[in-house]
Amino acid sequence: MGDIVFWIIIRTAITIPAIWILKSYIDYQLWLIVGIAVIYGIIIHPAVLSYKKFEVKNKNVLESSLCSTCKHFDPSAVLCMKYDEHPTEDYIPCEGIHWEPK
Ligand code: SF4
Structure with a gap:
């Protein structure tokens, strides 16, 4: 579980400044859509997948x-x-x- 949190922090620390820099290069409305898509694709979705893997891997320990x-x-x-x-x-x-x- 610590691994998942660690990588969320690392990806967030890289993604947020990158999105912020991108703001000055593209239109605001497009930036908003791209920003949300990037946050979902790089931070949220991998975290959800990692958590599901964690649950599957530890299912027997957690349940029986x-x-x-x-x-x-x-x-x-x-x-x-x-x-x-x-x-x-x-x-x-x-x-x-x-x-x-x-
Ligand atoms: S049975 Fe309880 S005390 Fe023993 S290893 Fe498992 S969690 Fe720890």
Whole structure:
């Protein structure tokens, strides 16, 4: 999840100044349309795709792992907050010893 946010910030930091510079070269109404299209195409759409990939990749961990039922699990980051590690289908950081119900 951190990767997704990182790349949103990077793409935004590059795209917004580029759109701003473009403003002085084209008509305002066209610039507005191009700006919205560029923001959607370069920032929003890739972020949505990345998030969908993230959800698919972690679906089993989020829905049917031991960690998904534990109070120390943060589903938004797929992270065990007690161990500060990412559980996977094959890896449970505490090996079930510190599992606590939500
Ligand atoms: S404490 Fe153990 S069971 Fe709970 S989220 Fe962390 S690794 Fe998973």
